[in-house]
Each structure stands twice: as C-alpha cells, then as structure tokens.
C-alpha cells in the first residue's frame with residue numbers, strides 16, 4: 001500500500017526577467033508503506049525540491065501529493081523532515097534534551113517533564129544517553145545529527161524525509177549513522193525517503209532507488225535493490241548484488257550527466 005504518492009508533480013521557479021525555470025517535470029512516484037526509498041541524482045537536479053514538496057513544505061506548480069490517501073497542502077502530521085545542516089536546525093541555546101523535547105512540548109496535554117522524559121527515551125535510541133545536559137555545539141557533527149534524528153523520532157512519525165542527512169560528516173561517522181538509520185527504520189517500522197547524491201549510500205540502505213535526471217528532473221528509472229533484510233549497512237557493500245547495483249547506477253549517472261553525454265528523458 002502506498003503511504004506517500006506524488007502524481008504528475010511539476011515545479012517551476014520564477015526567473016528574473018525571463019521565462020519561469022522548470023525544475024521538475026511531471027514526477028509520479030508512489031512510496032510504499034514501510035519501505036526505504038532513496039532519491040538519487042546529481043547536484044542541482046531538484047532532489048531537495050522534490051522532498052520539500054513531498055513534505056508539504058513547498059507547493060508544487062502542478063500535480064498532487066497524497067499522504068495516507070489524503071491530498072496535502074501543508075506538512076502532514078505523519079511526516080518529519082530532517083535537514084542536511086544539523087548545525088542550523090538545532091537550537092544552540094537549548095540543551096540536547098530540550099532540543100529533542102521541542103518536538104513534543106507544544107502538544108496539548110504534554111507537560112514539560114513528560115516532554116523531557118520522551119526526549120531521554122529518543123536520545124537513548126540514538127546512542128546519546130548521558131548527553132541530555134550538553135549543548136549541541138559541545139558535540140561532534142555525527143552526534144549533532146543523532147540529536148536531529150532523535151528530535152525527528154520524538155514526533156513519532158510514520159514517514160521520515162531525509163535530505164542528505166549524512167553528507168556533512170566524515171566517512172566513518174557516515175557508516176555509523178547508516179547503521180543507526182537502518183536499526184531505527186527496522187525497529188520503528190518507518191517509511192523513509194532519503195535524498196542523496198551518494199550511490200553507495202542509496203544502495204546500501206534502500207529497498208528501491210529512484211534515479212533522477214538532471215534539470216528539469218524526471219524519474220529516469222526505479223531500481224529494486226533486492227538486497228536482504230535485515231541488513232548490515234557496512235557488510236552489504238561486499239555482496240555481488242551491491243557491486244552490480246553500484247556499477248549500474250554510477251554508470252547511469254555518469255553517462256547521463258557527462259558533458260555532451262546521452263542525457264535523454
């Protein structure tokens with residue numbers, strides 16, 4: 001069953017003096033309940049725009065977005081959005097615990113104490129027990145992104161929309177976060193849509209990978225990874241199927257986007 005559906009979604013941006021710039025051209029995509037889907041594409045192709053439209057944060061120029069069958073025009077309660085720049089999304093004057101509590105403290109009937117308890121539970125889930133009294137700037141980049149994930153989880157979402165959340169950290173930390181993300185996805189039965197330009201990340205984590213063309217973006221193809229679950233995000237990289245998919249998707253990206261390359265679609 002589809003939990004998130006985009007139908008013929010188009011987006012154009014006004015351009016100074018000239019005709020509007022078409023960023024996205026009639027994208028139709030159906031995200032299954034409980035799947036891990038990555039949206040892969042070259043820099044500037046419109047991945048973040050697509051995710052923001054899916055999140056109800058930006059209106060499409062044409063087309064519709066449905067969450068759990070309902071047409072949306074604002075952020076739906078089922079979904080949370082995690083940004084790449086944890087440094088900008090966390091509040092520096094609040095402790096780690098209060099950053100996470102922020103997700104629930106404005107809800108009717110939730111006391112400050114309950115919000116903090118809920119925050120500690122989520123901090124434990126992302127491996128940050130004992131860091132609640134720290135401030136975000138006292139933590140490493142990877143730990144700050146864990147705080148951002150804990151805050152997203154505190155909202156008890158069904159759908160997590162992740163906008164390159166692992167790209168601002170070093171390679172080892174990124175692998176750590178990949179493992180954590182798969183663990184959270186499995187334990188919580190989440191639906192995840194991850195935007196990335198990293199082929200290996202997309203393949204290692206996903207059930208399906210949607211490959212976008214360059215601007216105006218359309219879906220070039222959707223690949224079912226067929227990799228086993230449960231899956232270790234590091235060990236899976238040594239399997240023949242992983243290497244085959246890596247090759248196929250890298251090749252598609254490089255051929256389509258090479259200067260003078262066969263960019264069709």
Ligand SMILES: Nc1ncnc2c1ncn2[C@@H]1O[C@H](COP(=O)(O)OP(=O)(O)OP(=O)(O)O)[C@@H](O)[C@H]1O
Nearest residue numbers: 013023041042043044045046047048049050197215
């Ligand atoms: N608010 C806006 N106004 C005008 N143009 C925009 C706006 N937002 C995005 N664009 C343009 O739309 C295109 C797609 O941008 P977007 O950020 O979605 O791409 P992306 O694939 O996520 O890029 P990256 O991988 O570099 O983050 C770009 O050409 C960008 O300049």
